[in-house]
Amino acid sequence: MKKIGIVGAGLVGSLQAIMMAKKGYEVQVFERRPDLRKAGEIGGRSINLALSDRGFKALSLAGVEQKIREIALPMYRRCMHDLEGNLSYQPYGVNNEAIYSVSRGRLNQILMNEAEHYPNISYHFNKTTTDVDLRNKEILFKNEDGSRERVAYDKLFACDGAYSAVRSRMQKVPQFNYNQQYLTHGYKELEIPANPDGTHQMANDCLHIWPRGEFMMIALPNLDGSFTCTLFFPLEGEMSFASLTTEEKVMAFFERTFADSIPLMPELAKDFFDNPTGHLMTVKCSPWQVEDDVLLMGDAAHAVVPFYGQGMNAGFEDCTVFHELYEENKGEWTNLMVDFSDRHYKNGHAIADLALDNYIEMRDKTADPDFLLRKKIENKFTRLHPGKWLPLYSCVTFSHTPYNEAVTIGRKQKKIMDEVMTNPQIHDLWDEEVTMQEILRLLEKEQSYA
Amino acid sequence: MKKIGIVGAGLVGSLQAIMMAKKGYEVQVFERRPDLRKAGEIGGRSINLALSDRGFKALSLAGVEQKIREIALPMYRRCMHDLEGNLSYQPYGVNNEAIYSVSRGRLNQILMNEAEHYPNISYHFNKTTTDVDLRNKEILFKNEDGSRERVAYDKLFACDGAYSAVRSRMQKVPQFNYNQQYLTHGYKELEIPANPDGTHQMANDCLHIWPRGEFMMIALPNLDGSFTCTLFFPLEGEMSFASLTTEEKVMAFFERTFADSIPLMPELAKDFFDNPTGHLMTVKCSPWQVEDDVLLMGDAAHAVVPFYGQGMNAGFEDCTVFHELYEENKGEWTNLMVDFSDRHYKNGHAIADLALDNYIEMRDKTADPDFLLRKKIENKFTRLHPGKWLPLYSCVTFSHTPYNEAVTIGRKQKKIMDEVMTNPQIHDLWDEEVTMQEILRLLEKEQSYA
Numbered sequence: 054m055k056k057i058g059i060v061g062a063g064l065v066g067s068l069q070a071i072m073m074a075k076k077g078y079e080v081q082v083f084e085r086r087p088d089l090r091k092a093g094e095i096g097g098r099s100i101n102l103a104l105s106d107r108g109f110k111a112l113s114l115a116g117v118e119q120k121i122r123e124i125a126l127p128m129y130r131r132c133m134h135d136l137e138g139n140l141s142y143q144p145y146g147v148n149n150e151a152i153y154s155v156s157r158g159r160l161n162q163i164l165m166n167e168a169e170h171y172p173n174i175s176y177h178f179n180k181t182t183t184d185v186d187l188r189n190k191e192i193l194f195k196n197e198d199g200s201r202e203r204v205a206y207d208k209l210f211a212c213d214g215a216y217s218a219v220r221s222r223m224q225k226v227p228q229f230n231y232n233q234q235y236l237t238h239g240y241k242e243l244e245i246p247a248n249p250d251g252t253h254q255m256a257n258d259c260l261h262i263w264p265r266g267e268f269m270m271i272a273l274p275n276l277d278g279s280f281t282c283t284l285f286f287p288l289e290g291e292m293s294f295a296s297l298t299t300e301e302k303v304m305a306f307f308e309r310t311f312a313d314s315i316p317l318m319p320e321l322a323k324d325f326f327d328n329p330t331g332h333l334m335t336v337k338c339s340p341w342q343v344e345d346d347v348l349l350m351g352d353a354a355h356a357v358v359p360f361y362g363q364g365m366n367a368g369f370e371d372c373t374v375f376h377e378l379y380e381e382n383k384g385e386w387t388n389l390m391v392d393f394s395d396r397h398y399k400n401g402h403a404i405a406d407l408a409l410d411n412y413i414e415m416r417d418k419t420a421d422p423d424f425l426l427r428k429k430i431e432n433k434f435t436r437l438h439p440g441k442w443l444p445l446y447s448c449v450t451f452s453h454t455p456y457n458e459a460v461t462i463g464r465k466q467k468k469i470m471d472e473v474m475t476n477p478q479i480h481d482l483w484d485e486e487v488t489m490q491e492i493l494r495l496l497e498k499e500q501s502y503a
Numbered sequence: 504m505k506k507i508g509i510v511g512a513g514l515v516g517s518l519q520a521i522m523m524a525k526k527g528y529e530v531q532v533f534e535r536r537p538d539l540r541k542a543g544e545i546g547g548r549s550i551n552l553a554l555s556d557r558g559f560k561a562l563s564l565a566g567v568e569q570k571i572r573e574i575a576l577p578m579y580r581r582c583m584h585d586l587e588g589n590l591s592y593q594p595y596g597v598n599n600e601a602i603y604s605v606s607r608g609r610l611n612q613i614l615m616n617e618a619e620h621y622p623n624i625s626y627h628f629n630k631t632t633t634d635v636d637l638r639n640k641e642i643l644f645k646n647e648d649g650s651r652e653r654v655a656y657d658k659l660f661a662c663d664g665a666y667s668a669v670r671s672r673m674q675k676v677p678q679f680n681y682n683q684q685y686l687t688h689g690y691k692e693l694e695i696p697a698n699p700d701g702t703h704q705m706a707n708d709c710l711h712i713w714p715r716g717e718f719m720m721i722a723l724p725n726l727d728g729s730f731t732c733t734l735f736f737p738l739e740g741e742m743s744f745a746s747l748t749t750e751e752k753v754m755a756f757f758e759r760t761f762a763d764s765i766p767l768m769p770e771l772a773k774d775f776f777d778n779p780t781g782h783l784m785t786v787k788c789s790p791w792q793v794e795d796d797v798l799l800m801g802d803a804a805h806a807v808v809p810f811y812g813q814g815m816n817a818g819f820e821d822c823t824v825f826h827e828l829y830e831e832n833k834g835e836w837t838n839l840m841v842d843f844s845d846r847h848y849k850n851g852h853a854i855a856d857l858a859l860d861n862y863i864e865m866r867d868k869t870a871d872p873d874f875l876l877r878k879k880i881e882n883k884f885t886r887l888h889p890g891k892w893l894p895l896y897s898c899v900t901f902s903h904t905p906y907n908e909a910v911t912i913g914r915k916q917k918k919i920m921d922e923v924m925t926n927p928q929i930h931d932l933w934d935e936e937v938t939m940q941e942i943l944r945l946l947e948k949e950q951s952y953a
Contacts, residue, residue: 216675221674224671224683227685227782228687228738229683229685230685231683232681232682232683232684233674233682234680234682235678235679235680332677332678334677
């Protein structure tokens with residue numbers, strides 16, 4: 054029986070632990086931080102996340118979907134706030150689908166509690182991975198007291214996040230390609246507290262966006278009636294985190310830019326200076342494995358910027374894909390990790406690119422009437438011809454189409470919609486049959502090329 | 504007086520040590536390996552290198568140019584070997600310029616000996632950098648006996664090569680962008696020994712190339728009458744290092760592909776299996792500095808594949824650029840490293856791209872008559888209108904134009920030559936005035952866009 058090591062007790066590490074325990078393996082999970090359930094910690098950065106179909110599928114395979122649904126708040130639409138505080142809406146799905154706001158901390162706790170029901174899973178906290186001895190298959194840890202330790206593994210899953218220590222070691226393996234790129238924008242979390250009666254101050258079935266072209270603020274609802282806001286904003290320059298140096302400047306900036314949010318955030322200036330400024334990094338690498346022994350999963354394999362709400366979903370999908378491959382192989386490990394990497398790494402690259410593109414969409418295009426019209430046309434066509442068109446956003450968020458294929462589909466759709474939008478009468482004809490026929494014609498033309 | 508730390512006693516580290524000692528600083532150089540002068544080692548991979556104008560300029564600033572010229576063999580031309588062993592030639596320069604074959608080991612020895620003439624330079628060997636404490640400005644070393652040590656610096660130059668330990672530490676600094684990409688081809692060094700009388704078996708004023716489309720072999724002359732050959736070849740696949748598993752297969756492959764080299768290499772099969780297969784990595788990163796304290800130079804900042812013969816030259820040019828910036832700043836350190844990075848990192852990216860492109864040129868295009876005709880046309884035009892055109896290769900190799908500008912110039916030239924080559928009579932008219940006039944016309948057209 055193979056000994057499974059997992060580095061990282063975060064979302065993906067804990068889910069993969071459950072998946073492997075279900076197959077009967079002895080699983081040891083090693084975590085650099087203390088047990089977040091004891092410390093009251095919630096494990097790092099973003100405190101709520103958007104969960105969608107890919108994530109739920111993996112959770113369902115692990116048998117925890119229902120428990121998670123209970124703490125998840127559906128968001129059916131984007132709610133855009135303009136400079137005057139006027140609201141407009143854009144549905145996420147064509148058939149009333151939603152993405153779900155969940156607390157990262159609570160989700161992680163549930164997964165860990167669930168994992169600990171399995172007698173063949175053990176958690177080991179305060180273990181900092183310093184190195185991996187790839188030849189002898191041992192993880193090297195530093196303990197809290199400074200003592201050092203080696204733990205053997207047969208198969209190792211590195212689920213240790215965007216700053217993965219295991220991946221650092223892999224970077225020294227020949228033919229390991231690695232790329233980390235930061236945005237010149239960073240982020241800061243702010244809070245819209247609940248009303249005194251515990252209700253939300255804004256509609257809680259939306260993801261709120263204040264699109265401002267070069268930057269934006271968003272807000273996701275929490276179960277306790279609050280919203281977590283995130284300001285995405287340049288790190289340096291005339292209008293930037295670096296230039297907002299005083300309370301006066303912050304308040305003046307918000308008055309000018311997000312006026313309708315000010316009454317909702319009594320602690321705005323305090324939060325702004327108390328909360329750290331986060332950085333936004335994209336990681337692409339390949340292959341994801343060393344020999345057939347060590348495999349990167351989740352952010353360790355593909356850290357993405359948060360603008361598609363797919364970071365966690367992509368990580369959970371890694372667990373699904375590994376599970377499916379394992380079943381296909383009938384539990385035979387030979388080449389399993391190699392095949393996983395070969396089959397799946399391009400999807401990691403694809404979601405990284407999609408997430409980067411979506412920043413432009415969220416901060417800029419959601420305030421652009423032509424973009425919103427495009428979406429309406431696409432949605433209408435999808436409803437009329439459901440087998441022929443699934444908008445890119447739906448394909449990424451509400452389907453299980455590999456991300457890499459979604460990119461190809463999206464490119465074709467963009468080409469078609471670019472042509473549709475050249476019709477000077479499109480604003481009058483957008484929901485007429487003639488427009489739907491034109492899309493059908495262009496689709497057939499595209500397919501004849503393929 | 505600032506304490507200068509340099510990590511890496513290789514070519515760039517030793518040259519930068521001399522440069523800084525000349526300015527009067529206390530310089531400590533730390534090297535992971537033992538002293539190569541004592542061990543008889545020659546410090547890693549490629550045992551000869553091509554030195555050209557950028558390298559000589561830096562060596563001249565350091566006062567060691569003459570000593571290096573004495574051990575350098577000029578190569579004026581590419582000598583192409585076809586499948587039948589027929590030779591053809593292509594000059595490197597327009598005015599009989601040469602690139603110079605030098606031994607990496609001897610070059611390094613001379614630089615180290617020269618450095619040790621300065622009482623304010625000290626070398627410290629067998630010091631493995633394990634980390635850098637960026638806040639307290641200390642380098643953390645592991646000694647040969649396993650003991651650990653911290654050494655303080657005021658300014659740190661990281662000249663520790665393609666697998667830089669300092670850069671590994673910098674990767675954890677927010678906003679540090681980093682990219683390492685391997686070719687799917689690797690390399691193996693082979694030897695053509697000297698004749699019994701110590702003369703060379705082939706012309707020693709050429710860089711020899713066996714261009715074979717998808718791969719190639721090259722040979723550079725050494726002072727002792729030998730040549731160092733390097734086979735650049737796919738790592739995996741039907742025709743690859745992985746597939747050449749027996750002496751028979753190797754010999755059959757060479758018979759088929761490099762027949763004229765076989766009589767020159769009596770130890771071919773032995774060398775092939777004794778010598779390791781090397782990997783080819785490109786590193787691009789930015790910024791090159793942390794605060795104003797730590798600066799990457801040479802391969803640590805920009806590891807490039809060897810196909811433009813510019814790796815060492817680019818590293819030496821870093822020393823020139825730093826020196827020039829220091830002089831401009833009149834010895835004032837404030838912002839010096841930041842300015843260096845801002846001004847120069849794009850040149851590192853540019854030479855990395857140029858080197859990748861040149862693999863195609865060397866292995867494929869040097870066997871293509873149209874490509875060779877292009878070069879002849881360009882050379883003729885350059886001779887007629889020296890101020891108006893410097894071929895890209897010359898611009899990179901025989902000028903001090905920043906690499907990034909060379910790329911822009913090269914792109915314009917390619918566009919013009921693409922158009923010139925569309926003339927169906929070009930093979931007859933290539934050295935006629937009408938062709939020269941056409942280039943002049945296209946050049947003016949290009950300039951009017953600019």
